[in-house]
Amino acid sequence: MADKKSLLLRIITPDRIFYEGQAEMVEFNTTEGEIGVLPGHIPLTVILKPGILRIHEAEAEKEAALHAGFAEILPDSVKILAEIVEWPEEIDEDRAEAAKDRAQERLRNKASETDVARAETALQRAVARIEVLR
Amino acid sequence: MASMRDIKRRRSSIQGTQQITKAMKLVSTVKLQRARANAERSKDYFTSMYDTVNSILKRVGHIEHRYLVSGASRKKAVIVITSNRGLAGGYNSNVIKLVTRNPQWEKEDLVIYSVGNKGREAFVRYGYEVKDGYNEVVESPAYGDALALSEELLQAFAAGEVGEIYLAYTAFKNTVSHVPTLLRLLPIERTEGNEEDAGKASAIMNFEPEDEEALNLIIPKYVTSLIYGALMEAVASENGARMQAMDNATSNAEEMIQDLALKYNRARQGSITQELTEIIAGAEALG
Numbered sequence: 151m152a153d154k155k156s157l158l159l160r161i162i163t164p165d166r167i168f169y170e171g172q173a174e175m176v177e178f179n180t181t182e183g184e185i186g187v188l189p190g191h192i193p194l195t196v197i198l199k200p201g202i203l204r205i206h207e208a209e210a211e212k213e214a215a216l217h218a219g220f221a222e223i224l225p226d227s228v229k230i231l232a233e234i235v236e237w238p239e240e241i242d243e244d245r246a247e248a249a250k251d252r253a254q255e256r257l258r259n260k261a262s263e264t265d266v267a268r269a270e271t272a273l274q275r276a277v278a279r280i281e282v283l284r
Numbered sequence: 285m286a287s288m289r290d291i292k293r294r295r296s297s298i299q300g301t302q303q304i305t306k307a308m309k310l311v312s313t314v315k316l317q318r319a320r321a322n323a324e325r326s327k328d329y330f331t332s333m334y335d336t337v338n339s340i341l342k343r344v345g346h347i348e349h350r351y352l353v354s355g356a357s358r359k360k361a362v363i364v365i366t367s368n369r370g371l372a373g374g375y376n377s378n379v380i381k382l383v384t385r386n387p388q389w390e391k392e393d394l395v396i397y398s399v400g401n402k403g404r405e406a407f408v409r410y411g412y413e414v415k416d417g418y419n420e421v422v423e424s425p426a427y428g429d430a431l432a433l434s435e436e437l438l439q440a441f442a443a444g445e446v447g448e449i450y451l452a453y454t455a456f457k458n459t460v461s462h463v464p465t466l467l468r469l470l471p472i473e474r475t476e477g478n479e480e481d482a483g484k485a486s487a488i489m490n491f492e493p494e495d496e497e498a499l500n501l502i503i504p505k506y507v508t509s510l511i512y513g514a515l516m517e518a519v520a521s522e523n524g525a526r527m528q529a530m531d532n533a534t535s536n537a538e539e540m541i542q543d544l545a546l547k548y549n550r551a552r553q554g555s556i557t558q559e560l561t562e563i564i565a566g567a568e569a570l571g
Contacts, residue, residue, distance in 0.1 A: 197492075
């Protein structure tokens with residue numbers, strides 16, 4: 151197991167199978183911070199936070215915006231159950247910019263506590279979308 | 285014997301009805317195909333989520349968690365997924381019966397979260413406590429709809445308003461077979477014999493963040509995905525049931541039309557015979 155160079159990555163959303171294939175490394179953002187997973191990782195379940203997903207394949211590297219869900223990591227596989235995940239070409243930059251401005255505006259005006267949490271998540275999402283595009 | 289004109293009028297009215305049922309059958313066939321494709325695409329997420337949560341629960345062993353034990357309240361929340369429109373055979377009444385004829389349930393203990401207008405009407409008529417506002421969801425269910433519903437239910441569960449949450453829907457097996465199903469969402473049922481399995485799967489699952497917090501975050505997603513999967517299957521079942529009902533109606537109309545055509549021809553023959561008899565009798569009287 152430990153000498154294997156790649157792990158099986160499956161990314162599943164409610165509407166489709168987003169990605170299925172062998173990867174050498176996967177990077178994403180979790181509630182505990184950004185992590186990179188290599189083959190032979192200890193079993194771990196993490197909760198995702200909005201951020202950039204980087205899939206390192208043998209020859210190429212792919213990026214996507216990953217917003218919510220959780221990941222089950224095993225030594226030879228990673229399964230990501232994502233509620234929202236988008237390839238760069240699926241992102242509407244204008245919309246993301248508008249959402250970012252809106253969220254920042256809301257954070258400045260600080261209403262009730264729940265609003266702040268929601269605006270923060272919205273801001274993180276918008277930032278992740280914009281970063282993936284760059 | 286009814287007059288020729290009456291039979292003719294009856295026959296053309298049935299022909300009109302047949303045309304309508306035929307058209308409705310075609311429409312629901314198309315809708316069924318789309319709904320079925322959607323349901324199949326979401327099935328992967330649904331089953332992976334179910335497997336993952338089960339394996340996580342097995343690995344964590346017997347921990348105390350608020351989502352794993354019934355709440356103190358005797359109230360039970362039941363999500364009932366029906367359709368907004370009728371003419372779908374027994375589709376709606378079968379799901380409703382699942383709830384009203386459940387021997388273990390008292391009417392007073394139930395809170396019905398109705399998705400679909402037909403279910404709402406029935407439960408209001410029977411005098412159940414009904415919360416609604418999700419009727420338009422069944423037209424084309426989106427993940428966001430399931431999320432809103434599960435958030436409302438989990439809030440009620442967390443606040444102690446309901447002790448258990450159930451889901452009643454029609455599972456889609458294939459085009460002709462739809463099974464009314466009752467599923468307990470919370471507390472999550474743990475299958476017995478866990479400990480042996482847990483021993484075998486000796487890999488110990490770690491959580492980041494800690495067990496309890498992780499379950500706090502994962503279980504709402506699990507509930508949402510179950511509701512979403514149920515919505516997708518229910519929509520496919522609804523269209524399947526309607527397609528079957530309309531197919532039956534069309535062939536019944538066909539039978540009636542044939543029967544009336546026979547009666548009409550007989551009446552026509554009868555009137556010709558009568559006319560002939562009259563002419564011959566007239567001719568004989570003159571002669």
